[in-house]
Amino acid sequence: MIVGIPKEIKNNENRVSLTPSGTRELVQRGHTVYVQHTAGINSGFTDEDYEKAGAHILPSIEDVYGTAEMIIKVKEPIESEYGLVREGQLVFTYFHFACDQQLTEAMIKSKSVCMAYETVVDRQGALPLLIPMSEVAGRMSVQEGARFLEKPQGGKGILLGGVPGVKPAKVLVLGGGVVGTNAALMAAGLGADVTICDISLPRLRQLNEFMPKNVKTLFSSAHNIEQELATTDLVIGAVLIPGAKAPHLITRPMLKLMKKGSVLVDVAIDQGGCFETSHPTTHAEPTYEVDGIIHYCVANIPGAVPCTSTLALTNATLPYAVKLADMGWEKACETDSGLKKGLNIVNGKVVFPAVAEAFGWKI
Template sequence: MVVGVPKEIKNNESRVGMTPAGVFEMVKHNHTVYVQSGAGVGSGFFDKDYQKVGAQILDTMAEVYAKSDMIVKVKEPIREEYNLIKEGQIVFTYFHFASSETLTQAMIDSKAICIAYETVENEDGSLPLLTPMSEVAGRMAIQQGAKYLEKPVKGKGVLLGGVPGVSPGRVLVLGAGTVGVQAAKMAAGLGAHVTIMDVNMKKLRYVNDIMPNHVVTEFSNELNIRKHIKSHDLIIGGVLLKGAKAPNLITRDMLKEMHPGTVIVDVAVDQGGCVETTKPTTHEDPTYIIDDVVHYCVANMPGAVPYTSTVALTNVTLPYALKLANMGWRSACNLDKTLAKGLNIVEGEVVYKEIVEAFKWEPVLA
């Protein structure tokens, strides 16, 4: 199969869909790999690194799309790429369709095979291709939140870890999944007081078992959330509904109950956000303020640490990319039910029901 790795063109996205090590494995299996010139530079991988392992370098994105049977990316295609995608072409990347009807319609129109990293799902419900980026984003959420609590950037002026004689900052984490656990771990490491909330008691018991005593768990409901937002300095939105739009756990009216300078980091922004006032931002302009509450809603947080993120991503995506290249998407998905869950749009039809539900469309599935 001919595999293409284009350069990411989303604002401040420096990751790349495949490392040279990944390309080496593809070439070893007799596949042709085209890499767009400069695609890996942001992650510390140069054209010569790809050429050494057998990749062919093409100058333009259009050439990569035109010559490839499968495109391996990081982020969803944006408007400039829509017309480059061919009918029947496999596009293997993060899509997060439920947050964008425009993207969804464009991919329907393209009649491509859209396989979304974020919905590839194991039998136990875990998401192997989303997990490493969730780990990065969860850890970064505390790093960024701590920075934006500083007064010069309109935060409360709170040091998360406190100092002797001064209470530490208070962090509220919504969701005890991968993002939430990693955020709680980082916040706890800084010495902050952490409250982590979820509706899944099994997850809360797990957190209670592994975290130190200054991380406390509480069942998530509106009354409890309203109680805690008044006293916490940093709020992390880490709620995930697989392939679906995130629920609004914090509504616009709740902002007025928060102390001025409170910081919200909504990691769920890719799926529409779990805060009603969330709107996607970029690393170039990451924050905005509503009702004196600082919102950090960067839609590609791991893109700020591209070397770590790219290596972590290729580690988990490569085995599936190899299956697709070796067997074709139909055979690969028939034999691997985990990979089959990644099918979102196939030749013009939405085959993932949560996308249909997100836009309240009429079901197309039998």
């Protein structure tokens, strides 16, 4: 199969979808890999690294899309790429269709095959291609939240871990999945007073068993969240419904319960955000203020640490990319029901129920 690796062009997206070692694996299996010039440079990989692995370097993104049968990306195509996606072309990347009708309609129009990382499942029912970036985003959410609590950044001027004789900041984590767990552990490691919420009692019991003593668990309800907000300095939104839009757990009226200079970090922004007042931001302009509350809603948080993120992502995606290249998407999906769940749009038709439901469409 002819595989194409375009350079990511979303704002401050520094990751690349395939490492030179992953390229070598595909080439050794008889596939042809085309990499756009400087696609890997921000992740620490030069064109020469890819050439040594057996890839061919192409000068432009148009050349890559025009040549490849399968495009492997990190983030969804942006508007300037819509017209490059061809009928029958397999695009393997994070899509998050449910919160972007324009993207969804563009991919329907292209009649391509859209395989979404975020809805592929493994034999245990986990999301293996979402987990590594969720781990990165969960840990980074606390780093960024701590930064924007600083007074020069518009925050309260609170140190997350406090100091002897001064109480630490209070952190509320909404969601006990991979993002929330990593956020809670990171915040706890910095010495914060952490509360993690979830609607699953079995999950709360699991968290209670291994979390440090400065992490408390709380059942997630509107009442309980409202009770916490008055004394919370940093909220991490870490809710996920696979392939579907995130629910709004904090409404605009609830912001009035918080003290000015508090920070909300919405890691669920790729799926529409779990705060009513959230809208996507970029690493160039990561925050905005609503009712005195700082909102951090960067849609590609792991893009800020591409050297780590690219390696973690390729570790997870490569086995699936190899399967798709070896067998073609149809046969690969016949043999792997979990990979089949990654199909969101096929030849102009939405095939993933949660995407259709998000826009009130019928499959």
